[in-house]
Amino acid sequence: MEAPVTVSLAQCDAVLGDVGRNLEAHLQLIAQARGQGAGLVVFPELSLTGYMLRDLTSDVGMRRDDPRLARLAEASREVDVVAGWIDESPEHGLFNAAGYFHAGRLLHVHHKVYPVNYGMFEERRYWAAGDQVAAFDAPFGRAGLLVCEDVWHPSTSYLLFADRADVIIVPSCSPARGVQPAADGHGGLGSTQSWDLLLRQQSAAYNLYSVYVNRCGVEDGTTFSGNSRVIDPAGNTLAALGLAPELLTLTLDPAPLRRRRAAVPLLRDERLDVTLGNLERIARERFVL
Amino acid sequence: MSVSSSSPLLIDAPLVEWILVSFLREEVGSAGLARAVLGLSGGIDSAVACGLAARAFGPDNVLALCMPYRASDPASERDARAVAGALGVRYEVVDITAQIDAYFATQPEADALRRGNKMARERMTILYDRSAEFRGLVVGTSNKTELLLGYGTLFGDMASAINPLGDLYKTQIFQLARHLDLPAAVISKPPSADLWQGQTDEAEMGFTYDAVDRLLWDLVEHRLSDAELAAAGHDAALVTRVRRMIVRSQFKRRMPLIAKLTDRTINQDFRYPRDWGV
Numbered sequence A: 001m002e003a004p005v006t007v008s009l010a011q012c013d014a015v016l017g018d019v020g021r022n023l024e025a026h027l028q029l030i031a032q033a034r035g036q037g038a039g040l041v042v043f044p045e046l047s048l049t050g051y052m053l054r055d056l057t058s059d060v061g062m063r064r065d066d067p068r069l070a071r072l073a074e075a076s077r078e079v080d081v082v083a084g085w086i087d088e089s090p091e092h093g094l095f096n097a098a099g100y101f102h103a104g105r106l107l108h109v110h111h112k113v114y115p116v117n118y119g120m121f122e123e124r125r126y127w128a129a130g131d132q133v134a135a136f137d138a139p140f141g142r143a144g145l146l147v148c149e150d151v152w153h154p155s156t157s158y159l160l161f162a163d164r165a166d167v168i169i170v171p172s173c174s175p176a177r178g179v180q181p182a183a184d185g186h187g188g189l190g191s192t193q194s195w196d197l198l199l200r201q202q203s204a205a206y207n208l209y210s211v212y213v214n215r216c217g218v219e220d221g222t223t224f225s226g227n228s229r230v231i232d233p234a235g236n237t238l239a240a241l242g243l244a245p246e247l248l249t250l251t252l253d254p255a256p257l258r259r260r261r262a263a264v265p266l267l268r269d270e271r272l273d274v275t276l277g278n279l280e281r282i283a284r285e286r287f288v289l
Numbered sequence B: 001m002s003v004s005s006s007s008p009l010l011i012d013a014p015l016v017e018w019i020l021v022s023f024l025r026e027e028v029g030s031a032g033l034a035r036a037v038l039g040l041s042g043g044i045d046s047a048v049a050c051g052l053a054a055r056a057f058g059p060d061n062v063l064a065l066c067m068p069y070r071a072s073d074p075a076s077e078r079d080a081r082a083v084a085g086a087l088g089v090r091y092e093v094v095d096i097t098a099q100i101d102a103y104f105a106t107q108p109e110a111d112a113l114r115r116g117n118k119m120a121r122e123r124m125t126i127l128y129d130r131s132a133e134f135r136g137l138v139v140g141t142s143n144k145t146e147l148l149l150g151y152g153t154l155f156g157d158m159a160s161a162i163n164p165l166g167d168l169y170k171t172q173i174f175q176l177a178r179h180l181d182l183p184a185a186v187i188s189k190p191p192s193a194d195l196w197q198g199q200t201d202e203a204e205m206g207f208t209y210d211a212v213d214r215l216l217w218d219l220v221e222h223r224l225s226d227a228e229l230a231a232a233g234h235d236a237a238l239v240t241r242v243r244r245m246i247v248r249s250q251f252k253r254r255m256p257l258i259a260k261l262t263d264r265t266i267n268q269d270f271r272y273p274r275d276w277g278v
Helices: A019-035 A054-060 A067-075 A148-152 A154-162 A190-206 A254-263 A272-286 B013-030 B044-057 B074-087 B097-104 B112-134 B144-149 B170-179 B184-188 B201-205 B209-221 B226-231 B236-248
Strands: A005-011 A040-042 A080-088 A094-102 A105-111 A136-138 A141-145 A167-172 A209-214 A229-231 A237-240 A246-252 B036-039 B062-066 B090-093
Touching (some): A005 A019, A019 A040, A019 A067, A019 A246, A054 A080, A067 A080, A067 A094, A067 A105, A094 A136, A094 A141, A094 A167, A105 A136, A105 A141, A148 A167, A154 A190, A167 A190, A190 A209, A190 A237, B013 B170, B036 B044, B044 B062, B062 B074, B074 B090, B074 B184, B144 B170, B144 B209, B144 B236, B170 B184, B201 B209, B209 B226, B209 B236, B226 B236
Parallel strands (some): A167 A209, B036 B062, B062 B090
Antiparallel strands (some): A005 A246, A080 A094, A094 A105, A136 A141, A209 A229, A229 A237
């Protein structure tokens, strides 16, 4: 990690299917984050479109040259922005995308690799699955993007770790479920407790920062659970939000990451050849290639 | 009615209140409105729905209608009035005796079930009529236990624009009622559809809400097999009966079937969110 970065977690609602109104809300929050000294503003999954799109997916899909994305890119001349939308490929594939905008252009795009298709979710019906997980050089160091369910597959964060990510940014639309009181008596959603466990595990195992920005608000009866949070490279929660819309700004410092990697040199000792060789063997044995 | 501290049916009531109040505000707001109309029966479900609506919109933006028939227990109207008074919502009594009796004068052979269903649907038409005048959405009061068992009238008390209670079992409704500090009379009396004096849900159904909720939790939430349910201590006869009730009332939980003819049949391959274009 090369430099500190001041991140604003823009935990917000969205208007379902209305990119224009959501874009205006983004620009307002970006201005507010700049006022708080942010160098990077992170919005939730599908922040420009809303989540429960179903057949609206094809109506809100945007090509990379869409003027609305250009306006977001323009805003990134002052502060970097991570936002989510439906990315329409030249072949008219529709992907759930998260993009990193920097210095007036789209620096990196991640297509959700694991659209969820069980329980209440039916994403694969509407969205194509991405097939690339890659870290990229952001102004502060190596960064990676994962979208919501991607994190439930530890292979994705492993790939970003292997690709030398310092920070994993996770835009999400996680619905609130599980309203039993917690064992410690403090209450809290079952779904949020699962996310906290996953993100702390990811940060502690791979010695990197996790920045999780989740939606709030209600769509079609489902309440999104907010509880956006930042985890440090030792797996400690640095900050966490509640259920309501909020803009939280804090600085990620390279020093704790450097200290942790010196004390627990997991990345140094990681043997990609062992992983790769064994994955090839497993794939050979499980599938006829 | 209370559940033990180790019961999976125990809820974090302040958290549930937060989610349901936010649900009411946002979904009513999605319709461009900020008011609610509901039937207040004097029972615990509608009292909880009314308490949530009062918190979501402010008491003055909630219209609670008590719609008794001449055979209704007078205690029901008294309890409904107490709830409305405690919450400060707008309250009216609309007696449905005249229209019910006028109709059944032509149907003298109608049994108690037909009469009860007709009354429930009569109340529904009044709520929808008054919702247009009041410019509020009709808020539903059916809980998850009765929705699963089919213990409600299709297009009657099951009809609403939005329902904050449909994912809460009956024993969880009691927990929320205590948290919302509703009048004690509503919380302590035995649940009743009040179709005739002295009727109680538990006597009519032949099992307690406590037993059926514990069973539904294992059966619906965890999809346990009959053998697993027996091992967990559930009565085998109750398991059989409840499974049948759930299956036989499935039609009440879905919109009417549409005969498919085109490539974009509504709700089959014409799929849009309910909150479309809001």
